[in-house]
Amino acid sequence: MKVLKLSAQGLPQSWISLEQAVTHYAADEVRWELGARVAVFRGGHNALTGQQSIIHVNSIIGTRGVPNINPFNLKPGLTNGKLFARDRNICAYCGNLFHEETLTREHIIPFAQNGQDNWMNVVTACRPCNHRKSHRTPEQAHMPLLYTPYVPSLWEDFILRNRRILVDQMEFLMAHVPKSSRLIL
Numbered sequence: 001m002k003v004l005k006l007s008a009q010g011l012p013q014s015w016i017s018l019e020q021a022v023t024h025y026a027a028d029e030v031r032w033e034l035g036a037r038v039a040v041f042r043g044g045h046n047a048l049t050g051q052q053s054i055i056h057v058n059s060i061i062g063t064r065g066v067p068n069i070n071p072f073n074l075k076p077g078l079t080n081g082k083l084f085a086r087d088r089n090i091c092a093y094c095g096n097l098f099h100e101e102t103l104t105r106e107h108i109i110p111f112a113q114n115g116q117d118n119w120m121n122v123v124t125a126c127r128p129c130n131h132r133k134s135h136r137t138p139e140q141a142h143m144p145l146l147y148t149p150y151v152p153s154l155w156e157d158f159i160l161r162n163r164r165i166l167v168d169q170m171e172f173l174m175a176h177v178p179k180s181s182r183l184i185l
Contacts, residue, residue, distance in 0.1 A: 001039075001166070002015040002164070003016050004158070005021070006060065006062045008031050008066065009066070010062060018038070018041075018057055022041050022055050024061060025055045025057065029065075032061075034058065034062075035168035035169060036166070040056055040057070059166050075151065076151070076154075076156075076157035076161075078118065080103075080105050081160075082161060083119075083123075084124050086156070086182060089103060092125055093106075093125055093132075093143045094126060098126050102126060102127060103124050104124075104125050104126070105124070106123050107121055107122055108121050108137065108149070109137055110136065113135070119149060120150070120151060123149050150182075153176075155173050155174075156181055159174070159183055
């Protein structure tokens with residue numbers, strides 16, 4: 001289970017472990033929290049009062065400090081897992097749904113024609129369609145794209161990079177996803 005760590009302003013920073021979240025709580029760096037309580041950590045007993053230290057961890061925490069970078073200028077890293085999730089495991093050429101193991105990263109403009117390996121030049125394709133298209137563009141291969149590629153937003157990227165998102169975390173992230181996102185059902 002991961003905790004969604006946000007900046008004090010509410011921008012996603014990272015997915016962190018429960019132990020990392022406890023460190024933020026113990027250092028008094030958590031400014032606010034959202035979502036459900038997901039864990040309780042019990043520490044030692046105070047020698048003077050006899051009270052046991054207890055830290056309650058919520059699924060979403062906002063931490064002190066201002067990030068040094070503008071998260072809207074960040075380009076999400078391109079991985080096959082995130083690409084296939086962005087494209088919902090649907091081949092961009094035949095339109096069929098496939099299991100992740102049978103999919104490939106397909107370059108719209110192939111490397112052989114100076115294509116780049118970036119979000120705007122890749123789509124999900126099944127192996128037969130990728131092989132059929134080969135080192136040609138969709139136009140050259142007479143295989144039109146069924147959907148267009150796009151660069152995921154910061155919010156979409158946080159959804160794409162975590163497979164086990166709690167309901168309250170998903171609701172928070174989806175509230176900020178662009179209305180045109182393919183992640184919206």
